[in-house]
Amino acid sequence: MKNQLRGLRAGKAWSQSDLAEALGVSRQTINAIETEKYDPSLPLAFAIAKLFKQPIEQIFEAPGRK
Protein backbone atom coordinates (compact mmCIF):
# COMPACT_ATOMS: atom_id res chain seq x y z
CA MET A 1 0.00 0.00 0.00
CA LYS A 2 1.37 3.41 -0.98
CA ASN A 3 1.91 5.74 1.95
CA GLN A 4 3.50 9.03 3.00
CA LEU A 5 5.17 7.67 6.11
CA ARG A 6 8.77 8.28 5.04
CA GLY A 7 8.05 11.90 4.15
CA LEU A 8 6.12 12.53 7.36
CA ARG A 9 8.89 11.00 9.43
CA ALA A 10 11.54 13.02 7.61
CA GLY A 11 9.45 16.16 8.25
CA LYS A 12 9.80 15.59 11.97
CA ALA A 13 13.49 14.64 11.63
CA TRP A 14 12.83 11.28 13.27
CA SER A 15 14.79 8.12 12.61
CA GLN A 16 12.98 4.86 11.93
CA SER A 17 13.93 3.79 15.45
CA ASP A 18 12.40 6.97 16.94
CA LEU A 19 9.13 6.36 15.12
CA ALA A 20 9.17 2.65 16.00
CA GLU A 21 9.60 3.51 19.68
CA ALA A 22 6.80 6.06 19.59
CA LEU A 23 4.45 3.49 18.05
CA GLY A 24 5.63 0.51 20.11
CA VAL A 25 6.68 -1.55 17.10
CA SER A 26 10.04 -2.76 15.79
CA ARG A 27 12.22 -0.72 13.41
CA GLN A 28 11.80 -3.52 10.87
CA THR A 29 8.04 -2.90 10.87
CA ILE A 30 8.51 0.82 10.12
CA ASN A 31 10.97 -0.02 7.33
CA ALA A 32 8.59 -2.62 5.84
CA ILE A 33 5.69 -0.12 5.84
CA GLU A 34 7.82 2.64 4.29
CA THR A 35 9.07 0.34 1.54
CA GLU A 36 5.47 -0.81 0.97
CA LYS A 37 6.30 -4.43 1.70
CA TYR A 38 3.92 -4.61 4.63
CA ASP A 39 0.45 -3.18 5.13
CA PRO A 40 -0.14 -2.20 8.76
CA SER A 41 -3.17 -3.37 10.68
CA LEU A 42 -6.02 -0.90 11.14
CA PRO A 43 -5.09 -0.16 14.81
CA LEU A 44 -1.47 0.56 13.79
CA ALA A 45 -2.58 2.72 10.86
CA PHE A 46 -4.82 4.71 13.23
CA ALA A 47 -1.95 5.05 15.70
CA ILE A 48 0.26 6.44 12.89
CA ALA A 49 -2.48 8.87 11.83
CA LYS A 50 -2.95 10.02 15.42
CA LEU A 51 0.79 10.48 15.93
CA PHE A 52 1.12 12.69 12.83
CA LYS A 53 -2.27 14.37 13.46
CA GLN A 54 -3.46 13.63 9.92
CA PRO A 55 -6.46 11.76 8.53
CA ILE A 56 -5.62 8.14 7.80
CA GLU A 57 -6.50 8.49 4.09
CA GLN A 58 -3.89 11.24 3.69
CA ILE A 59 -1.16 8.92 4.90
CA PHE A 60 -2.26 5.66 3.28
CA GLU A 61 -3.56 5.29 -0.25
CA ALA A 62 -5.72 2.25 -0.89
CA PRO A 63 -4.57 0.29 -3.96
CA GLY A 64 -6.74 0.64 -7.07
CA ARG A 65 -8.76 3.57 -5.77
CA LYS A 66 -8.87 7.22 -6.78
Add this chain to the structure above:
Amino acid sequence: MENPNVFEHYVPHSGQYSLQKDLRLNAWLAVTVIVYLIVLFMSKGHPNWSPGLRAFHLLLPVLPALLYIRAWVRVVRGMDELQRGIQLAAFLFAALGTVVISMIISTLNTAGLDLGVMLRSGLGIGGTFLVMFPLWLVGTAIAQCRYQ
Protein backbone atom coordinates in the same frame (compact mmCIF):
# COMPACT_ATOMS: atom_id res chain seq x y z
CA MET B 1 6.77 2.19 25.48
CA GLU B 2 8.72 -1.09 25.84
CA ASN B 3 10.51 -2.33 22.74
CA PRO B 4 8.66 -5.25 21.15
CA ASN B 5 10.36 -8.64 20.98
CA VAL B 6 12.11 -9.46 17.72
CA PHE B 7 13.78 -12.69 16.62
CA GLU B 8 17.24 -11.06 16.84
CA HIS B 9 16.86 -10.63 20.61
CA TYR B 10 17.31 -14.39 20.91
CA VAL B 11 20.15 -14.85 18.37
CA PRO B 12 23.69 -14.37 19.76
CA HIS B 13 25.89 -11.97 17.74
CA SER B 14 22.84 -10.54 15.93
CA GLY B 15 23.59 -7.04 17.19
CA GLN B 16 20.30 -6.94 19.13
CA TYR B 17 20.92 -10.00 21.31
CA SER B 18 19.52 -9.78 24.85
CA LEU B 19 20.94 -12.27 27.36
CA GLN B 20 18.14 -11.42 29.79
CA LYS B 21 15.39 -12.19 27.26
CA ASP B 22 17.22 -15.31 26.06
CA LEU B 23 17.54 -16.65 29.62
CA ARG B 24 13.92 -15.79 30.43
CA LEU B 25 12.86 -17.99 27.50
CA ASN B 26 15.40 -20.77 27.16
CA ALA B 27 16.14 -21.41 30.84
CA TRP B 28 12.96 -23.52 30.87
CA LEU B 29 14.22 -25.53 27.91
CA ALA B 30 17.45 -26.25 29.80
CA VAL B 31 15.44 -27.25 32.92
CA THR B 32 13.24 -29.54 30.79
CA VAL B 33 16.26 -31.29 29.26
CA ILE B 34 17.96 -31.69 32.67
CA VAL B 35 14.79 -33.11 34.29
CA TYR B 36 14.32 -35.43 31.29
CA LEU B 37 17.88 -36.75 31.61
CA ILE B 38 17.51 -37.24 35.39
CA VAL B 39 14.20 -39.07 34.87
CA LEU B 40 15.77 -41.32 32.21
CA PHE B 41 18.73 -42.05 34.49
CA MET B 42 16.54 -42.77 37.53
CA SER B 43 14.00 -44.94 35.68
CA LYS B 44 16.71 -47.45 34.80
CA GLY B 45 17.63 -47.88 38.46
CA HIS B 46 14.09 -48.63 39.63
CA PRO B 47 12.56 -51.29 37.36
CA ASN B 48 10.21 -52.50 40.13
CA TRP B 49 8.21 -49.28 40.51
CA SER B 50 4.42 -49.59 40.10
CA PRO B 51 3.03 -48.50 36.71
CA GLY B 52 1.36 -45.44 38.31
CA LEU B 53 4.55 -44.25 39.99
CA ARG B 54 6.51 -45.01 36.84
CA ALA B 55 4.10 -42.95 34.68
CA PHE B 56 4.18 -40.04 37.17
CA HIS B 57 7.97 -40.18 37.24
CA LEU B 58 8.33 -40.34 33.45
CA LEU B 59 5.90 -37.46 32.92
CA LEU B 60 7.75 -35.10 35.30
CA PRO B 61 9.58 -33.31 32.42
CA VAL B 62 6.15 -32.21 31.14
CA LEU B 63 5.96 -29.64 33.96
CA PRO B 64 9.01 -27.57 32.92
CA ALA B 65 7.99 -28.15 29.29
CA LEU B 66 4.65 -26.45 30.03
CA LEU B 67 6.52 -23.54 31.61
CA TYR B 68 8.68 -23.34 28.47
CA ILE B 69 5.52 -23.12 26.36
CA ARG B 70 4.24 -20.35 28.66
CA ALA B 71 7.53 -18.48 28.18
CA TRP B 72 7.09 -18.78 24.38
CA VAL B 73 3.52 -17.44 24.63
CA ARG B 74 4.88 -14.42 26.51
CA VAL B 75 7.56 -13.87 23.86
CA VAL B 76 4.98 -13.95 21.06
CA ARG B 77 2.63 -11.64 23.00
CA GLY B 78 5.52 -9.20 23.34
CA MET B 79 6.06 -9.10 19.56
CA ASP B 80 4.56 -6.52 17.25
CA GLU B 81 2.17 -7.49 14.45
CA LEU B 82 4.85 -7.96 11.76
CA GLN B 83 7.01 -10.19 13.97
CA ARG B 84 3.95 -12.27 14.89
CA GLY B 85 3.17 -12.71 11.19
CA ILE B 86 6.76 -13.75 10.50
CA GLN B 87 6.72 -16.27 13.35
CA LEU B 88 3.34 -17.66 12.27
CA ALA B 89 4.69 -18.22 8.75
CA ALA B 90 7.90 -19.77 10.11
CA PHE B 91 6.00 -22.08 12.45
CA LEU B 92 3.66 -23.21 9.66
CA PHE B 93 6.68 -23.83 7.41
CA ALA B 94 8.37 -25.90 10.15
CA ALA B 95 5.23 -27.85 11.10
CA LEU B 96 4.21 -28.67 7.53
CA GLY B 97 7.82 -29.47 6.54
CA THR B 98 8.10 -31.87 9.48
CA VAL B 99 4.81 -33.55 8.51
CA VAL B 100 6.03 -34.00 4.92
CA ILE B 101 9.41 -35.41 6.02
CA SER B 102 7.68 -37.70 8.52
CA MET B 103 5.32 -38.96 5.79
CA ILE B 104 8.25 -39.60 3.43
CA ILE B 105 10.10 -41.61 6.10
CA SER B 106 6.94 -43.54 6.96
CA THR B 107 6.26 -44.32 3.28
CA LEU B 108 9.84 -45.49 2.69
CA ASN B 109 9.63 -47.70 5.80
CA THR B 110 6.35 -49.18 4.58
CA ALA B 111 7.91 -49.82 1.17
CA GLY B 112 10.57 -51.89 2.90
CA LEU B 113 13.59 -49.61 2.53
CA ASP B 114 16.07 -49.85 5.39
CA LEU B 115 16.58 -46.28 6.72
CA GLY B 116 18.71 -47.37 9.67
CA VAL B 117 17.94 -47.96 13.33
CA MET B 118 17.20 -44.27 14.05
CA LEU B 119 14.41 -43.99 11.46
CA ARG B 120 13.05 -47.54 11.48
CA SER B 121 10.04 -46.53 13.58
CA GLY B 122 9.57 -43.04 12.11
CA LEU B 123 11.01 -39.72 13.24
CA GLY B 124 10.23 -40.19 16.95
CA ILE B 125 10.04 -37.38 19.53
CA GLY B 126 13.72 -36.39 19.34
CA GLY B 127 13.80 -36.63 15.55
CA THR B 128 10.71 -34.45 15.22
CA PHE B 129 12.38 -31.64 17.15
CA LEU B 130 15.67 -32.14 15.31
CA VAL B 131 13.82 -31.65 12.00
CA MET B 132 11.42 -28.94 13.20
CA PHE B 133 13.99 -26.62 14.80
CA PRO B 134 16.18 -26.06 11.68
CA LEU B 135 13.03 -25.78 9.54
CA TRP B 136 11.76 -23.06 11.92
CA LEU B 137 15.07 -21.20 11.56
CA VAL B 138 14.90 -21.48 7.75
CA GLY B 139 11.22 -20.42 7.80
CA THR B 140 12.05 -17.37 9.92
CA ALA B 141 14.88 -16.38 7.58
CA ILE B 142 12.64 -16.75 4.49
CA ALA B 143 9.76 -14.81 6.07
CA GLN B 144 12.10 -12.03 7.26
CA CYS B 145 13.62 -11.71 3.77
CA ARG B 146 10.18 -10.77 2.43
CA TYR B 147 10.13 -7.65 4.60
CA GLN B 148 13.75 -6.52 4.31
